[in-house]
Amino acid sequence: MSGVYEKLMLLGFKKSVVNTGKGIVERLEQRFGTRNLSALPKEKMKLIREKLSKTPFVAELKCEDK
Known part of the structure; x- marks a missing residue:
């Protein structure tokens, strides 16, 4: 019970x-x-892209492309 x-x-x-x-x-x-919920995903994606672009691996890939 x-x-x-x-x-x-x-x-x-x-x-x-x-x-x-x-x-x-x-x-x-x-x-x-x-x-405004539509702005939140855009802001989060912008932050994620900025963080990823600062990683050494992505920086290495950018150097190879140039």
């Missing part, structure tokens, strides 16, 4: 955390405006 009770409590806790997260995002969007 305690195992069933534990699972129910865990499910309730998970649902509570999810709803709290949604509420926080909703309040932030009300205060600061909706977030």
Whole structure:
């Protein structure tokens, strides 16, 4: 019986955390405006490209191409 009770409590806790997260995002969007998700992947790809271009292996390949 305690195992069933534990699972129910865990499910309730998970649902509570999810709803709290949604509420926080909703309040932030009300205060600061909706977030632009299309810009995030572009920025991340730019950072990844910059980091990769600084690695020695990529620098070596660039030298061979020239």
